[in-house]
Amino acid sequence: MDKISIAGLLLGMVAILGGQMLEGGHVASLAQPTALLIVLGGTLGAVLLQSPFHVFRRGLKMTKWVWVPPVIEQKGMIDQILRWSQVSRKEGLLVLENYIPAVKDDFTRKGLQLLVDGADPERLRELLEVEINTFEDEWRQSAKIWEAAGGYSPTIGILGAVMGLIHVMENLSDPSKLGAGIAVAFVATIYGVGLANLIYLPIAGKLKYYIGRMVVVREMVIDGLVGIAQGDNPRIIEGRLRGYLL
Incomplete structure (x- = not known):
């Protein structure tokens, strides 16, 4: 948590x-339930109109990262890569095929398979960087639904304020209805700005942070596997990989 x-x-x-x-x-x-309905409903509608459904759904699922961060095992991955480096240096690259079934991460498993298949270092890096770029683009697009909500929410709040003032103007002859209209007007603005700056934008920022760390781990995997493919000394690989640690 x-x-x-x-x-x-x-x-x-x-x-x-x-x-x-x-x-x-x-x-x-x-x-003010009316103001809340206007702001939440209007913001949700705008985000749905902007985003493909699969992007929107993934963005909602990612929200759990705000409370339960994804597991990012940098040190464990470094130890694993160093173990592969030492084994391959002694017994050759083909022996690493025995380790592939135990690798849970799809990206790392694909990279290790390419290494075993004899892909040259530059080709290995090129193929895996394409995977990283696709991964980063897809997940950042999903995180941006919260950024979009943070942009739309204040404007929808202003729209709610204008609607409340219209209601006030329509009932100038009935003072008993003026208070409710004015309340909706001002509270809608508070909801719009408050939700954007306390909820939506902070969530977007935290999700993008975790996506960035996941990308770094993948870049670290590429660096390690390329080092193994080049036959680098395990100590050199270790020094390079530890540079990725925060």
Whole structure:
């Protein structure tokens, strides 16, 4: 569980609600279902219109990374690559075929298979870099649905504010209806800006961070496998791979 994500969300909410109370306002005055419906529904509609469904669905599934980060085993991968390097140096590249079934990651398994099949270092790097570019593009596009929501939400909030003011103008002759219309107008703006800056954009940023780390691990795998293909000393490979560690 990523405790800092929970702490950040709670701190943001407490700061806003606490500020409202310190100014003498009531928290209940921020509870406007109509404004929330306008902002959430409008933002969701805009994001759905922008994104293919498979990209949208993957973006939603990735949201769990904010609370439960994906496992990124850099040190474990380095140890594994060094073990392959030492074995291949003693017994040849073909012996690495015995290790392929135990590799769980598809990218690493494909790279190891290419190495065993005798792909030259430059060709090996070229093929795996294509895989990385495709992976990064697909996953970043999915993370961008949250970035898009962060862009649309404030504008939809303003739209809700305008709708609330229209309602106010239509009922100037009935003072009893003015308060509700004005409340929807201002609270819709708060929802739009608040959701964008407290929820959507931070989620997008954290997802892109994890995607970046996953890309780094794949680049590290390429570097290690190319080093093995070139017959580099395991110590040289280890020094190069440890440079990827944060």
